[in-house]
Amino acid sequence: MAARQLAEELELRWLGIVKPKQVREFPVLLYMDDEGLALQLTGKGAPGPVRAEFVTGKMGYRREHGGGTGQLVARAVGLQKTRAQLHVLDATAGLGQDAFVLASLGCRLTLLERNPVIHAVLADGLARAALNIDCAPLVAHMQLEAGSSIDWLESAGKDAADVVYLDPMFPHRDKAALVKKEMQVFRQVVGDDDDSEQLLAAALACARYRVVVKRPRKAPAVAGPEPTTRLEGKSSRYDIYSIKALPA
Template sequence: MVSNLNNVIVTAKNDRHISEAQAISERLALPFVAELDSAGLMLRLTAERLELVQAGPDAPGPVYVDFIAGAMGHRRRYGGGRGQLVAKAVGVKKNKIPTLIDATAGLGRDAFVLAKLGCRVQMIERSAVVAELLFDGMRRARQDDEVAEIISRMSLRVADASDYLNGLSEAERPDVVYVDPMHPERSKTAAVKKEMRLFRALVGDDEDDVRLLQAALMAAHKRVVVKRPRKSEAIPGPKPSLVYEGKSTRFDVYLSR
C-alpha cells in the first residue's frame, strides 16, 4: 500500500516551536494547526523531539524514535553482539561485515542493531512522515558521543525501495538487502500492539511485498533477509534457503546463486 499522508497534520506542543513545526508541514506538504483539537494523526514537535500522536481519550502514547534511551538504549547495552539471531541471518562475522540496504526502514530499530554490529546501512523508507520521525531521532542521537558513532554508519533516503533497488548500478549493489514489511498479524503483546496501531494507521499493510522481494533478490550480491512474525507464511515466491527462528520472530534467508 502506498503511504497515506492525507490524514496527518503537523502541530507544535508550545508556541516556541511553531515556526519549526510550520517548516516541517511545508516540507511534507501537510496542513499545520496550532491547536490540538483534532482526533486524527498529528506530527507534534515538542522541546525534545518530533512525535506522532493521536488525539482522543483512548489514543495510544506517542510514537517517536529514540536511539539513546528506552528499548534501543537497553538493546545497545545488553542486546548481545554477533550471537543475535539477526546477526546470524544477515551473515555478520568477525572479519566479514556485509554492506546492507534496509528496504523498509520504519523507525530504524533493526538498522540501528545492524549498524551497532558494524554494518553500513542504507535505509529506505517511503512514508515521508515515518522518515521525518527517523531523521529527527538520528539528529538527536548524533548529539550523544557513544551513539553518534553508530549513527554515522546509517543513512536514510525517502523512496519506494522496489524502485530504488531496481535502479541500482552494478557498483551500488549491496551484499545484503534486509526486508521487514508491515504484516497483518504482527506481535500481539499489548505494548507493541498499541504502538503498532498508530504506526499501522499511518502506513497501512505493505501489500506489495512480493514485488519488493523480487527487487531485493535481483539487487543483493549475497543474500536477502526477510523478517516475519514466527508463525506467518513466507512471502509468496522462491523458498527461503535458510530459516532462523526466534521466540516471536523468524528470519527467512534467500541466498544468492
C-alpha cells in the same frame, strides 16, 4: 517555526498547539515537542508517543547490553559467519531499530523509507542521536534516503548491497489482538505493504550474498521462491534467501 514548516513540506494540516488525547477529528498526529518529532494516536486512553529513539529507552539499553552477534537479527544477516564489514540495505527502514543494531555491530547501513511521515520521524531520531557521543559513531554509518525501495533496487542493479533486509508490514486480520503502540501507529500511517512480492524480487536481483525478510513467526513467507533457511524467535522469524556464501 520548524513544526509548521514541516507540516507544509509534508502537506499536512497545521493544528498549532494541541494535546493529542483531546483531539477527536484525526486518528493520529505528527507533532514536535522538546524531545523531538513524534507520532501519537489521539483520543482518550491513547498510548504515548512513538519516536525514533536511539539514545535512551530500549534501544539505548540494547546498545549497551545487547547480545552482540548472537542476536537473532545479527545471525540472520550472517554476522557470525564473517568479519567483513557488510553493507546492509534496509529497504523498509521504519523507525530504524534493526538498522541501528546492525550499525552497532559494525555494518554500514543504507536506509530507505518511502513514507514521508515515517521518514521525517526517523530523520529526526538520527539527527538527535548524532549529537550523542556514544551514538554519533554509529549514526555516521547509517545513510537515510527517501523514495521507493523498489525503484532504488531496480536502478542500483546487481551487487549494490551485500545484504538486503526487508520487514514489510504484514496484513493484520485478528481484530481482537492487542498490538504494541508502534504497530498501531504504523497501521494508521502506512497501512499494509501490498507490493512485498515485487520488493522481494527486486532485492534478490540486487543483493550480493543474501536477502533477509522479517516476518511474524506464524505468517506465510512472501510470495516467490522458498527461503533457503529460517531463524525463529518468540514472536517473529527471519526468512533467509542465500545467494552465495559470505566472505570469511
